Amino acid sequence: MGGYRTVSGVVLVAVSAAAVLCMVVVQRSKVIHHSPFYTEKLRASRTAMLAQQAIRDYRLPKGLVIDLVNDPHATGLIGQEYTLVTTDRGVLRAKLTSTNPNFAAVFVDMLGHAGLKPGDAIAVSLTGSLPCLNIALLVAAETMELRPIVIASVGSSTWGANDPEFTWLDMEELLVRKGIIRTKSIAASVGGGEDRGRGLSRRGRLLIEQAITRNGVEFINERTLEASIRRRMELYSRATGDRPIQAAVNVGGGVASLGASINGRLIRSGLSMTLARRNFPTKGATLLLAQRGIPVIHILQVERLARQYGLPVPPGPDPEIGVGTIYFTERLNTGIAAFLLFLLSLVLLITIRVDLAHSLLRKTSRAPSP
Numbered sequence: 001m002g003g004y005r006t007v008s009g010v011v012l013v014a015v016s017a018a019a020v021l022c023m024v025v026v027q028r029s030k031v032i033h034h035s036p037f038y039t040e041k042l043r044a045s046r047t048a049m050l051a052q053q054a055i056r057d058y059r060l061p062k063g064l065v066i067d068l069v070n071d072p073h074a075t076g077l078i079g080q081e082y083t084l085v086t087t088d089r090g091v092l093r094a095k096l097t098s099t100n101p102n103f104a105a106v107f108v109d110m111l112g113h114a115g116l117k118p119g120d121a122i123a124v125s126l127t128g129s130l131p132c133l134n135i136a137l138l139v140a141a142e143t144m145e146l147r148p149i150v151i152a153s154v155g156s157s158t159w160g161a162n163d164p165e166f167t168w169l170d171m172e173e174l175l176v177r178k179g180i181i182r183t184k185s186i187a188a189s190v191g192g193g194e195d196r197g198r199g200l201s202r203r204g205r206l207l208i209e210q211a212i213t214r215n216g217v218e219f220i221n222e223r224t225l226e227a228s229i230r231r232r233m234e235l236y237s238r239a240t241g242d243r244p245i246q247a248a249v250n251v252g253g254g255v256a257s258l259g260a261s262i263n264g265r266l267i268r269s270g271l272s273m274t275l276a277r278r279n280f281p282t283k284g285a286t287l288l289l290a291q292r293g294i295p296v297i298h299i300l301q302v303e304r305l306a307r308q309y310g311l312p313v314p315p316g317p318d319p320e321i322g323v324g325t326i327y328f329t330e331r332l333n334t335g336i337a338a339f340l341l342f343l344l345s346l347v348l349l350i351t352i353r354v355d356l357a358h359s360l361l362r363k364t365s366r367a368p369s370p
Helices: 002-028 038-062 092-098 103-113 131-143 168-177 202-214 225-240 285-290 302-308 334-366
Strands: 031-034 121-127 147-153 187-189 218-220 245-251 270-272 296-299 328-331
Touching: 038 103, 038 131, 038 168, 092 302, 103 131, 103 270, 103 296, 121 131, 121 225, 121 285, 131 147, 131 168, 131 245, 147 168, 147 225, 168 202, 187 225, 202 218, 218 225, 225 285, 245 285, 285 296
Parallel strands: 121 147, 121 245, 147 187, 187 218, 245 296
Antiparallel strands: 031 328, 270 296
16 A cells, blocks of 8 residues: 555656646746737827927927936926926926826827727817826827817926926927927916916916917916816817817816816826716816716826836836837737646546556455455
8 A cells, every 4th residue: 555655646746746837838828919009009109209309309409408317317308396387396206207108108098998089079188297298198199090179277387397488388389390299289378276377476477478379379367267167168169069079188287177176186097987976176177078978087196107007117217119018918828728727637637547446456456355
């Protein structure tokens, strides 16, 4: 009996080793698959990088000094801490994260999963706080052949597009002039408190008004926040005519888009096919549009969104186009896994049958003669 146990133990060890070997083979045979909208993601991210380079190349001859401490990748798209058009405090880490042109692929992913089709109109609210994400959204929407209708608030939080001589509207105009994007804002407000620049100096408000004028954009200058929200809704309706808006997109914390500032935290960052019913204090244009049952893309918590889509959060290496889980997914090779599972099961079955037969034979041979 001792010899039989020794043989069974050897067989058990061999089968266990074969199982481990099969597991290693399956793990090493993973297949890389392109994620949905792969081609569009790649094209949009390349265009976003081209747009960022165009802005940087335009500004450098005009005396832009890049602070490599606060802008370690030398993008030229990280603004100053405080200027006359700085509306509130921003987070430098979030601004650095936003400069990754692969965010255009993230927007393509969200727009695609929202079920939008070529020609669909989307209502877009932008601020000057996240110019790189503004670019990423616009190139993504155009890559998907959508029709973005953009209303902007020009003021910016710290480290955003807060150069009074080169606001977000100036960046947008430059990119349109160079043929990198086609979309231009249909209207703009000062932004900041009450959407009228409350908290800015008179000089700061005047500089923003001059930026709106020199870029030929309609000026939203209502006396109250509620009136500014109503004006935005009227402008969206006028721009779309009889065609319904199919999605609403908000980038940044624009008060006329969100309403009360707390709403920016109450709405989940990213794509929501429908917004959860909440007791929002004041409903901005994006929330009023969401009541129509259309998808909403809300971008405010940049670092959380980056982690969700597998993008690096600084400090880190320079981002590469087309790299990451937003473009590829790894899956097990089901064919190899199924074959090895069958083979292992067959070996186990044969081993069990042999062991049972061997055990029965030894019991028979030891039984006393009648």
